Amino acid sequence: MSARCPEGHLSEAMDYCDVCGTPMDAPAGAGMPSAPAPGGGGFDLGPSAPAPAPAPATITCPHCGATNVEEALFCEACGYDFTTGTPPMDGPAPEVEGPGPESPVQEEVEPPEDEPEQSGEEQEREVEEVEGEEVEGEEVEGEEVEAAAPEPEPEADPGPEPEPTPAEPAPRAHRAPRHTPPSRELADAWVVEIWVDPDWYAVQQTDETCPSAGVPDVVLLTRSSALVGRPSSSLAARPEIDAGGDSAVSRRHAQLSSDGQRWWIEDLGSSNGTFVGTVGEPLPTTPLTPGQRVEIDRDDRIFVGAWTRLALRHATEAEKQGRG
Known part of the structure; x- marks a missing residue:
């Protein structure tokens, strides 16, 4: 069974025209048919050319x-x-090249026109007019009178200039990525190392006793997402990255995820927060905003709980085979 769409095409589908994609219940379009149908006064409403x-x-x-x-x-x-x-x-955004600062336009100064030469009678007349008059800068009665220059007024002391107050940078939960996340280097398997970090424990306000730092637990990531937390049968929490020894870690603390090219960490509204720091820099002090994903760089470390530190890296051949 076929029907005709608002544009005049015959369509087997009843919801959208399988020729032009127009909804079958849409009002008729403004397009005109291409040519009159032979043998009658109507028009041939055949298939039209595909839209670009x-x-x-x-x-x-x-x-x-x-x-x-x-x-x-x-x-x-x-x-x-x-x-x-x-x-x-x-670095800063690239500068857009533009015209340089305009150089001041120097006005052309026309040379003064030559004064016409005076005749001898005009020169004698000017000398007679000048005689008897006191002119500043000329000798009067054998003494040279100089025009007294006005004394400059002393400038007021503006006082010491106030020192500019340096603007305090706004706190940031995590710096911008260096565009070197670990997944930029092709790898088919990843692991997360779970460390006991005494330095992170030293800045936490907790009465828990920190265990001795030893070799880390290694978790092979087999999927594109992994839950960080502690097991809980009542909450049906079965985290792939089990930090159950750290009671300051929430049952569903954070989520690691990947799109096949990059890795992110997201806090799931944990009680004590999720922090991201970089090797060689001070420990982070501002937690991530819950629900906001943050990209992980190659040298980033994730801090949760009272002493737990997580590191993401490539899996070795032995770890891929379960012998790591």
Whole structure:
């Protein structure tokens, strides 16, 4: 059974025209049929030519103003991350070349016109008019009178200039990625190391006794997401990354996830927060915002609970085979 769409095409489908895609219940379009049907006064409402493909959607980088394809993860010009909204760490946005500062226009000064030469009678007349008059700067009665220059007024002391107050940087939960996440290097397997960190324990306000630091527990990641927490039968929590020895870790504390190219960490509203720091830098003090994913760089470390530190890295061949 077939029906005719509002544009005049015969369609086997009853919801959308299988020729032009127009909804079958839409009002008739404004297009005219191509030619009158032979043998009658009507028109041949046959299939029309396919519409041209739409131009690819684009987005403008808010950091440097460059135009990128809408599906782009990073700006091609400056590396701005469209997924997390973080600017690059390599430097400021590229400057757009423009005309340099205008140089002041020098006005052309026309040379003074030559004065006409005076005759001898005019010169004698000017000398007679000057005689008898006191002129500043000329000798009067054998003495030279000089015009007294006005004394400059003393300038008021403005006082010491106030020192500018340095602007305090706004606190940030985590710095912008360096665009070197571990998954940029192709690998088919990943592991998470679970460490006991005495330095992290030293800054926590807890009465728990920190266990001795030894070799880490290694968890092989077999899926694109992994729950960080402590097991709980009542809450049906079975975390892939089990930090059950640390009672300051929530049952469902945080979530690791990957799109096959990058890794993120997201706090799930834990009691004591999730922190991300970098090797060689001070320990983090600001927790991640619950529900907001943060991309993990190669040298990043995740801190949870009273002493737990997590590190993401490539799996060795022995760990892939279960012998790590």
